[in-house]
Amino acid sequence: MNSHPAIILSHVCKDYANGLRVLEDINLSIQDAQFVSLVGPSGCGKSTLLRIIAGLGRLTTGQLCWGTQTAPRKLAFVFQDAALMPWATVQDNVGLPLKLARTSKSVATAAVAEALAMVDLQGFEQCYPQQLSGGMKMRVSIARAMVTKPEILLMDEPFGALDEITRSKLNTELLGLWTQKQWTVVFVTHNLYEAIYLSNRVVVMAAHPGRIVADVAIEVPYPRPPEFRASTVYSAYCRTIAQYLAAGTAQP
Numbered sequence: 699m700n701s702h703p704a705i706i707l708s709h710v711c712k713d714y715a716n717g718l719r720v721l722e723d724i725n726l727s728i729q730d731a732q733f734v735s736l737v738g739p740s741g742c743g744k745s746t747l748l749r750i751i752a753g754l755g756r757l758t759t760g761q762l763c764w765g766t767q768t769a770p771r772k773l774a775f776v777f778q779d780a781a782l783m784p785w786a787t788v789q790d791n792v793g794l795p796l797k798l799a800r801t802s803k804s805v806a807t808a809a810v811a812e813a814l815a816m817v818d819l820q821g822f823e824q825c826y827p828q829q830l831s832g833g834m835k836m837r838v839s840i841a842r843a844m845v846t847k848p849e850i851l852l853m854d855e856p857f858g859a860l861d862e863i864t865r866s867k868l869n870t871e872l873l874g875l876w877t878q879k880q881w882t883v884v885f886v887t888h889n890l891y892e893a894i895y896l897s898n899r900v901v902v903m904a905a906h907p908g909r910i911v912a913d914v915a916i917e918v919p920y921p922r923p924p925e926f927r928a929s930t931v932y933s934a935y936c937r938t939i940a941q942y943l944a945a946g947t948a949q950p
């Protein structure tokens with residue numbers, strides 16, 4: 699694996715206008731092609747941190763750098779809600795970022811077809827969002843992120859609203875795509891089981907103020923078959939991370 703840093707956060711703090719300190723001294727260096735999950739209790743600032751990385755929110759103090767690059771890298775963001783345009787077909791939803799970038803029609807058509815094939819949605823190009831299941835909508839949302847060929851994929855609870863079986867299936871599919879594309883992924887989730895299955899590293903946060911309390915390397919090679927979830931190694935990681943989460947939420 700390439701070991702250049704892709705995202706470096708140094709001493710990042712974030713205060714909202716109401717005086718609330720949401721993030722306190724966040725130091726995090728994420729390598730190229732790493733899959734890093736942020737887990738922590740509700741309100742610990744996971745989304746705030748992801749939005750700062752995406753450039754959707756400003757940090758108050760500290761620094762965000764892009765490894766060896768001077769400019770922000772090519773980013774894509776996937777939200778918990780698939781956020782599709784209900785009046786547009788699957789094809790038009792996926793093609794939206796290319797339309798906004800004024801990409802030529804022939805290039806866009808080919809890129810959309812490739813992205814839909816990657817999420818196994820060929821044949822659904824002319825469907826509307828209301829004709830799709832929750833899992834299919836999320837696949838469309840992932841295809842819309844992939845169509846721009848990002849280097850960095852930021853995902854905010856993308857599978858949080860899905861049932862367990864669909865979530866687990868999409869976890870496996872996402873890992874398959876990541877293995878091919880080698881994006882740098884920052885993945886926010888409440889679900890430590892999902893985080894351990896997917897990630898090279900699980901960063902555990904605590905709240906009030908939001909801070910990092912542990913950074914656990916998941917030293918299990920890829921590909922990770924679904925059976926990994928039933929292994930003793932997996933259970934040991936679950937125990938360790940659950941302990942960090944519990945310690946982070948303990949009342950003083």
Ligand SMILES: Nc1ncnc2c1ncn2[C@@H]1O[C@H](COP(=O)(O)OP(=O)(O)OP(=O)(O)O)[C@@H](O)[C@H]1O
Nearest residue numbers: 714715716718720739740741742743744745746747
């Ligand atoms: N625009 C805002 N103004 C003031 N406070 C805010 C704003 N946005 C978020 N917050 C507060 O910042 C804290 C962190 O919110 P954030 O959404 O980042 O947490 P989170 O860990 O992602 O939570 P969840 O897991 O529930 O989505 C919360 O206390 C929230 O109320």
